[in-house]
Amino acid sequence: MKFEIMRHRLLEGLNDVMKAVSSKTTTPILTGIKLEVTEDGLRLTGSDSDITIQTFIKSEENGDQMIRVIEEGSIVVQARMFNEIIRKLPTSDVEIEVKENYHTHIHSGKSEFHIIGLEPSEYPLLPEIQDDRQFIMPADLLKSIVRETVFAVSPSESRPVLTGVHWQVKNGELVCVATDSHRLARRKVILVQLPEGEYSVVIPGKSLNELSKIIGDSSEPVYIAMTSQQVLFKTGNVLLYSRLLEGNYPDTSRLIPTEYKTTVSMNGKVLFQAIDRASLMAREERNNIVRLSSIEGNIVEISSSSPEIGEVEEEIQTTSIEGEEIKISFSAKYMMDALRALDGHDVIVQFTGAMRPFILNSVHDEGVLQLIVPVRTY
Known part of the structure; x- marks a missing residue:
């Protein structure tokens, strides 16, 4: 096997397949990447048996020659070492040649590496997947x-x-x-x-x-x-x-409530920032707990306290509050993760009581739902 390839394009391919290679694998061949060269181009495969990623680099892309194939063939090379070598080569052109006993020569400029490859036939085959689904x-x-x-x-x-x-x-x-x-x-x-x-x-x-x-x-x-x-x-x-x-x-x-006692509409970004500030106090506590309470005038209060540090309270103007008064405690991290997933849009938060799961939806998209189980704090 012998071919020449543009280094930047090889690095792009390696960047994809390296995501599947794990150093913790118990199968030695899976610490490697499989390279297969044909006239059409180079196929790279990386796997940890749970995930397999394969990418194909065409010999010619957009009219530019990426690969010049001199002799077709295949080899498995040690993934991390090969990746590091290619990353640090001095020029944009790379020549790779495999000789007897899988001895692999990597040549670029005045730099030449000799590494020992592995038998490509030992590399696991890709699963067969039908097109019906x-x-x-x-x-x-x-x-x-x-x-x-x-x-x-x-x-x-x-x-x-x-x-x-x-x-x-x-x-x-x-x-x-x-x-x-x-x-x-x-x-x-x-x-x-x-x-x-x-x-x-x-x-x-x-x-x-x-x-x-x-x-x-x-x-x-x-x-x-x-x-x-x-x-x-x-x-x-x-x-x-x-x-x-x-x-x-x-x-x-079955976990998602169908009836609600309190519905609050408000700006998701404002709520996120208030909880982020309140979590400064909550973070010292093991569970990172923040409280939300509805008060008169369409206002909710976000608060948190730590016996060793102090407390924080912040009032937020909402768009509307409908239904019963609510006081509820929850993980600041979970709430911030949920609001981040809703991408800062205006949100509707619906509660069914202080100890029942509550849900968050985007005002603009009912397809996204976040549910959080509250925390007992009394």
């Missing part, structure tokens, strides 16, 4: 779904299924839900080309975060295909395969 989503919509839900997955592995986001397709609608049992984030979206039938999968939060980074500022549509064990996201020349989480996701629809 395939649909397309705009890149910006997919990124917003990830941003509005993935923060609420559980960080604890004690219930692995809660470390993922539940995607359910039903009646032409995609419903994405994440919960750690103390809060819940839900996004509903109607898509034109959803496959018929009902099905649901749980996608690891980590996979969705990596997908969001790969999409970046791209405006290309994302192709999504699902099986019972894998999901594939394809954008541009990048493929991301993710293992799905096993187990039954809890029925979260």
Whole structure:
């Protein structure tokens, strides 16, 4: 195998596939990246067995030659070392040649590295995914779904299924839900080309975060295909395969109240900033608790106190308060995460009592819902 490639383009490809490589893997071959060169270009693959990312660099892109293939072939190289070498090479042209026993030579300018590669046939094959459950989503919509839900997955592995986001397709609608049992984030979206039938999968939060980074500022549509064990996201020349989480996701629809005793409409950014200030006092306490109380004249008071430091109170003018008086305590972090997901829009907060979960919606978009379980403070 022998080819020449533009260094900047190789680095872009490595940047994508390195996201899937883990130093903690117990399978030695997975500490490597697989390189496959054909006349058409270079295919790079990285995997930790849960996530696999593959990218393809065409020999010619937009009329510019990126790769000159001298001899086709494949090799697995140690990922982190290879990435560091390419990053630090002195010129924009790189020549890579594989000789006997997978001895790999990397040449750029007057710099030459010799590394030992691994047998490419030992690298795991990509999962086979049929096209019958395939649909397309705009890149910006997919990124917003990830941003509005993935923060609420559980960080604890004690219930692995809660470390993922539940995607359910039903009646032409995609419903994405994440919960750690103390809060819940839900996004509903109607898509034109959803496959018929009902099905649901749980996608690891980590996979969705990596997908969001790969999409970046791209405006290309994302192709999504699902099986019972894998999901594939394809954008541009990048493929991301993710293992799905096993187990039954809890029925979260029962957690969401259908009747409310108090409804408050207000500016989400103003509420976020007030809670951010109140959390300065709350942060010293173990649970970071902030209180919200409704008072006369469409005003709510945000307050917090710490026995060792002091206390803070701030009044906020709301658009409207309807229903009963409310006094409720909650985690400042959870509330700020929820408001961040609603992106600073005007919000409607609906309460059913001091110890019942409450929900937040954007005034402009009913498809996004955030739910928080309050904290007992008395």
